[in-house]
């Protein structure tokens with residue numbers, strides 16, 4: 302990567318790195334404890350995809366909306382979702398972000414515009430579009446970002462939503478996180494070539510494909526899309542090309558399944574967006590080794606604290622099983 | 630909250646006010662239109678969407694010219710994309726709006742099942758009460774005139790199965806307005822299933838906005854000998870049958886459930902405890918439907934009241950045929966209710 306970082310504020314670069322590192326470390330920690338079976342919820346790790354969540358969310362304000370999916374830990378944290386409440390949710394606790402009713406796939410933190418993630422593939426796309434509609438109808442200054450992956454891109458809900466977003470010029474950004482796989486199925490087995498939305502007329506919905514493992518590329522692409530949305534000019538589409546290095550669900554690699562080669566996985570692991578960015582930052586003197594070391598320690602402390610909080614939190618009471626059926 | 634100003638929990642004073650010349654009468658569609666008009670007027674968050682809501686047909690007249698009064702931002706036609714548009718309505722509701730999404734037919738809701746069932750109905754519970762979804766979906770059963778298998782389905786049994794979704798089926802002009810206003814004021818997803826034959830009614834509708842309680846049935850006719858539990862268009866049929874029996878000195882109690890979820894269990898059980906006999910009439914299918922659910926309820930909680938087996942009057946378990954001779958055989962009405970009631974009462 303030859304990239305001129307000089308034009309960016311130091312603070313921004315540090316934040317981008319810190320947020321990626323934090324998401325990476327949180328997930329590694331979850332992964333390392335998952336075999337204990339205390340987090341009784343299906344996890345979908347986004348290790349290797351940190352640059353997308355962070356590069357996008359760094360352009361957003363607290364009141365902007367995001368819509369996310371089953372693979373949503375990174376989106377939640379990048380948008381500013383509370384870490385303790387995330388971990389408590391994985392531990393099925395009453396103190397979890399969804400009070401132990403949602404689990405890993407159903408995260409929420411309305412205080413930062415995260416209005417709930419869906420585990421129905423593609424399900425969050427219309428909802429994020431609707432958040433854009435509400436924003437427009439209420440004449441609010443917000444944008445709505447929708448994260449979805451290649452499996453979701455197979456769904457008709459994407460076409461229906463994009464059509465509507467263009468029709469109404471909604472302040473919506475479609476972030477296509479193409480990690481190439483839906484479970485074991487490669488995108489080439491499901492889609493006939495490049496996604497069709499790259500062919501959308503530019504003035505209706507600009508679209509671009511970027512290296513999803515480069516946080517600065519994602520950041521730049523999103524910046525333009527956010528500007529367009531804030532100017533009320535309509536939606537944008539960003540494809541972030543990346544790779545799911547872990548297995549579809551649970552902890553660890555799934556290379557023994559044989560639907561992809563170990564070499565391919567190694568190749569993409571070598572493109573780890575967090576490490577790649579740290580190399581650039583070190584090279585350009587934005588950060589030094591000591592500063593990175595301090596960041597690591599800060600994050601480790603925070604993670605320990607979050608896990609302790611979760612493990613010590615109360616479980617939901619059985620007699621509350623019917624609570625939250627209807628809102629008064 | 631603009632809705633607190635509206636009188637809530639108001640019940641229709643009298644079912645058949647036919648004789649009273651001085652009351653204000655509206656057609657069924659005018660009653661719904663008046664609810665929509667008043668909701669749009671009252672609350673900036675309310676908007677109407679649906680295929681053709683701004684066309685001359687205006688969803689059976691229920692949204693007629695409202696786009697002219699409130700603008701096409703608040704009353705708008707939609708693409709034929711039922712699933713995403715349901716999700717978009719859900720998202721808009723999460724974002725602080727109060728959408729009302731109209732469909733010509735419940736059949737089309739099948740295309741929206743993912744967003745309605747997997748999303749809107751789950752959001753409040755799944756996130757531990759963090760986010761609620763105040764949307765209203767409306768769809769009208771298209772019985773008759775050769776509508777056939779894909780334009781006439783009465784899907785209340787299916788939707789009653791879904792926790793987190795309120796389900797309303799009005800039968801009178803008064804309730805069509807009052808329940809619509811309650812549905813819009815409600816903080817949860819509400820599905821209103823209408824019936825085409827209800828649109829023949831003209832009835833008492835006060836002009837000032839009012840709300841009919843969700844989750845409460847009403848007794849349309851008092852009786853001591855047998856209980857008829859009915860919904861929507863079948864209330865009219867059950868009432869007719871009850872009047873017929875009256876002539877023979879048998880008094881049937883007619884309950885209009887109005888809401889299927891939450892279900893007013895108490896009104897059913899109280900009536901059965903008095904009459905000891907139960908007939909349930911539905912305009913949908915029998916198997917796994919609402920008549921099955923209500924039978925099970927009474928078997929579980931009111932078995933000791935029963936003097937005779939429960940009878941169910943519902944459509945046959947086949948897709949709706951188109952031809953009118955077959956339609957005739959498929960649908961049920963007051964005669965079927967009458968016959969079943971006579972069997973329960975062991976009279977002929």
Ligand SMILES: Cc1ncc(C[n+]2csc(CCOP(=O)(O)OP(=O)(O)O)c2C)c(N)n1
Nearest residue numbers: 372420421422450451452453480482483484
């Ligand atoms: C509508 C639907 N179909 C199937 C599934 C089962 N499923 C869960 S995740 C997944 C793969 C999704 O792939 P993608 O959208 O690319 O997301 P990724 O897991 O790669 O992040 C599938 C098929 C589902 N949850 N929802």
